[in-house]
Amino acid sequence: MPSCHGALKGIKGSTDYTFVLAGNPNVGKSSIFNRLTGMGVVTANYPGKTVELNMATTTFKGLRIGIIDLPGSYALGAVSEDQWVARRAVLDSKPDAAIMVLDSTNLARNLYMVLQFIDLGIPIVVALNLMDEAEKRNIIIDAPGLSELLGVPVVPTTATTGYGLDDLIQEAIDVVRDSQRIRYHLQYGTDIEANIKRLAELLSPYDFGIAGRALAILLLEEDAEFIELVEKHTNGRSLLEEVKKISKEIEEKHGEETPLRIARERHGLAGVIASQVQNDAAPVVSDKLWGYTTSPLTGIPLLICALGVIFAFLFYGGNWLSTLFSDLWAAYVSPVIDGAIFTIFGEGHIGKTLIWGFDAGILAALAVGIPYVLTFYFMLAFLEDTGYLNSVAFLTDRLMHRFGLHGRAIIPVVAGAGCNVPAIIGTRVLTTMRERTIASALITLIPCSARTAVILGAVSLFVGWKPAVAIYIIVLTLVFFVGVGLNRIMPGSSTGLVMEMFPFRAPIISNIIKKTWYRFKDFVFVAFPIVLAGSLVLGALYETGYLWRLSSPISPVVEGWLGLPAVAGLTLIFAVLRKELALQLLVTLAVVIYGGGADNLLLFMDKTQLFVYALVNTIYIPCVATIAVLGRELGWKRAGSIMAFTITLAILIGGFAYRFIEYFNLL
Numbered sequence: 249m250p251s252c253h254g255a256l257k258g259i260k261g262s263t264d265y266t267f268v269l270a271g272n273p274n275v276g277k278s279s280i281f282n283r284l285t286g287m288g289v290v291t292a293n294y295p296g297k298t299v300e301l302n303m304a305t306t307t308f309k310g311l312r313i314g315i316i317d318l319p320g321s322y323a324l325g326a327v328s329e330d331q332w333v334a335r336r337a338v339l340d341s342k343p344d345a346a347i348m349v350l351d352s353t354n355l356a357r358n359l360y361m362v363l364q365f366i367d368l369g370i371p372i373v374v375a376l377n378l379m380d381e382a383e384k385r386n387i388i389i390d391a392p393g394l395s396e397l398l399g400v401p402v403v404p405t406t407a408t409t410g411y412g413l414d415d416l417i418q419e420a421i422d423v424v425r426d427s428q429r430i431r432y433h434l435q436y437g438t439d440i441e442a443n444i445k446r447l448a449e450l451l452s453p454y455d456f457g458i459a460g461r462a463l464a465i466l467l468l469e470e471d472a473e474f475i476e477l478v479e480k481h482t483n484g485r486s487l488l489e490e491v492k493k494i495s496k497e498i499e500e501k502h503g504e505e506t507p508l509r510i511a512r513e514r515h516g517l518a519g520v521i522a523s524q525v526q527n528d529a530a531p532v533v534s535d536k537l538w539g540y541t542t543s544p545l546t547g548i549p550l551l552i553c554a555l556g557v558i559f560a561f562l563f564y565g566g567n568w569l570s571t572l573f574s575d576l577w578a579a580y581v582s583p584v585i586d587g588a589i590f591t592i593f594g595e596g597h598i599g600k601t602l603i604w605g606f607d608a609g610i611l612a613a614l615a616v617g618i619p620y621v622l623t624f625y626f627m628l629a630f631l632e633d634t635g636y637l638n639s640v641a642f643l644t645d646r647l648m649h650r651f652g653l654h655g656r657a658i659i660p661v662v663a664g665a666g667c668n669v670p671a672i673i674g675t676r677v678l679t680t681m682r683e684r685t686i687a688s689a690l691i692t693l694i695p696c697s698a699r700t701a702v703i704l705g706a707v708s709l710f711v712g713w714k715p716a717v718a719i720y721i722i723v724l725t726l727v728f729f730v731g732v733g734l735n736r737i738m739p740g741s742s743t744g745l746v747m748e749m750f751p752f753r754a755p756i757i758s759n760i761i762k763k764t765w766y767r768f769k770d771f772v773f774v775a776f777p778i779v780l781a782g783s784l785v786l787g788a789l790y791e792t793g794y795l796w797r798l799s800s801p802i803s804p805v806v807e808g809w810l811g812l813p814a815v816a817g818l819t820l821i822f823a824v825l826r827k828e829l830a831l832q833l834l835v836t837l838a839v840v841i842y843g844g845g846a847d848n849l850l851l852f853m854d855k856t857q858l859f860v861y862a863l864v865n866t867i868y869i870p871c872v873a874t875i876a877v878l879g880r881e882l883g884w885k886r887a888g889s890i891m892a893f894t895i896t897l898a899i900l901i902g903g904f905a906y907r908f909i910e911y912f913n914l915l
């Protein structure tokens with residue numbers, strides 16, 4: 249496949265005019281491209297990028313026209329690969345004009361990127377595509393009015409029939425020939441606008457290959473690529489100092505980060521323009537739903553209900569299913585597997601170890617996999633496909649940005665309280681690795697239902713409900729600080745404001761099932777072998793008695809620092825298999841060591857110890873299934889860092905809690 253750099257140059261060199269087709273995903277760019285061009289489409293890509301570019305030449309009234317079909321993206325930032333490619337191609341190809349393809353049924357959302365292109369200073373022609381769909385829904389758009397407001401030609405089109413496409417190309421050619429046809433006069437709020445002008449002025453003596461206004465905005469938006477470009481210039485540092493100063497002024501004035509502020513104003517502007525040129529045809533159900541779900545007054549209670557349902561389902565429903573599953577397994581499957589293993593390998597260490605893996609291990613994976621993972625994926629796919637996830641994203645975006653996360657992260661993060669495993673795979677709804685890493689790190693700290701079982705069983709039962717609540721408060725505080733901290737220290741910046749504002753739609757059940765299965769399959773293939781291997785290793789350590797030798801090396805930490813009996817430390821290691829095992833094993837081992845009656849845990853651990861125990865169990869390293877998906881989804885380096893981090897955190901917090909409680913005699 250040719251590289252984009254070469255291919256773009258080739259097109260430029262052999263045509264009279266070059267146009268790019270830009271716009272949001274799924275608005276008909278490729279349909280227009282295919283209608284306009286015939287054979288001889290060249291597909292090229294940038295080294296290391298998977299998103300491809302299509303380009304072709306065509307003849308129009310005797311002129312040779314080059315057309316580049318950009319990947320769809322919601323914004324011009326360069327935070328995800330499609331955005332990066334779309335933007336790079338625009339900057340590299342230096343098109344004579346950009347044809348912005350818009351979905352007429354979603355005008356406000358589509359106008360966001362048009363405003364960004366206007367800021368770039370490239371001549372633009374707008375194609376109001378999907379006109380047929382708009383008509384069907386009684387949406388009437390005042391095209392001349394829109395053209396007036398934007399200061400660019402606007403042509404209604406229907407790509408599927410070819411309606412309007414000749415006019416579109418004619419307009420694009422006219423715009424290039426007569427620059428008077430473009431009259432940008434859109435402005436952001438006076439304050440932001442004044443600051444942009446001031447910065448553009450400062451930048452005007454330099455040539456960075458992009459219009460001053462565009463560069464000013466990009467720098468204020470903290471665009472990493474352009475900051476780097478300016479930095480390399482001899483005066484770069486002092487220019488960037490100025491940018492920082494101006495940005496700080498904006499922040500102080502508006503009480504939010506400058507990039508967010510600009511995005512918000514652009515959103516506002518897009519909304520205002522759309523409302524001025526559209527008839528208020530009886531809002532369709534989908535728009536009403538969007539209104540209810542995104543305005544705080546109704547949206548927040550709705551969100552709490554939705555989260556409640558998901559949580560209740562994962563927590564109670566998942567638990568019930570899990571228990572049912574375990575019971576059935578114990579009654580019908582275990583005897584068969586155990587019998588087979590014992591017959592073949594005998595009842596010695598090997599046989600018993602194999603049972604750890606092939607009986608307990610597979611059960612552990614299935615008991616998490618089917619009740620929690622499968623049901624959560626199904627719910628997530630459902631929320632995604634109805635469009636509700638987008639509303640939630642919009643609603644919670646401001647809060648989540650404090651953690652450097654997109655609003656969409658809220659569902660997986662909250663779902664972590666049911667089970668971390670699906671929640672981590674659920675972070676796929678986020679677009680950048682940075683966001684997925686932050687979200688996943690936070691999710692591993694959220695007490696899942698298994699950890700909650702230990703908190704309830706050990707602390708609530710034997711120590712009191714207040715200390716149990718205290719554990720949640722401590723953990724949630726940690727989540728907050730870890731989120732804010734990671735956002736600070738991790739390189740890169742958070743994605744722009746929520747842009748994916750699709751309408752609500754009736755979900756297609758076959759799509760949901762496909763999505764659910766696709767994600768579940770990953771879980772099965774990745775998590776299963778690891779859980780199995782983990783169980784085998786633990787089993788071998790246990791059956792050969794090696795495990796007990798581990799208690800002396802860990803005793804300085806467990807006994808000395810955390811103030812727990814050494815045996816408790818061992819159960820914490822075991823809990824890696826499944827977190828709720830911690831409690832079961834604690835009781836079992838206590839009975840083995842201290843004799844019967846130890847099921848009243850207070851006989852061998854005091855209240856402080858139980859509290860510290862549950863706290864450490866809640867914070868440290870997630871279970872093997874979680875580790876497996878972390879490794880798969882984020883890579884083993886990141887997964888390893890998260891594990892090391894949570895273990896350190898758990899030990900630190902546990903030790904401090906122990907001393908704090910003892911010192912103030914709290915329990």
Ligand SMILES: Nc1nc2c(ncn2[C@@H]2O[C@H](COP(=O)(O)OP(=O)(O)OP(=O)(O)O)[C@@H](O)[C@H]2O)c(=O)[nH]1
Nearest residue numbers: 272273274275276277278279320377378406407408
């Ligand atoms: N009814 C109707 N359907 C259209 C129109 N334009 C495109 N479509 C349909 O919309 C869908 C998406 O069209 P594409 O041309 O692939 O959209 P795109 O903008 O290239 O999408 P991405 O490349 O994913 O960003 C296809 O099913 C098209 O047939 C239109 O004007 N009217």
Ligand SMILES: [Mg+2]
Nearest residue numbers: 277278319320
């Ligand atoms: Mg396309």
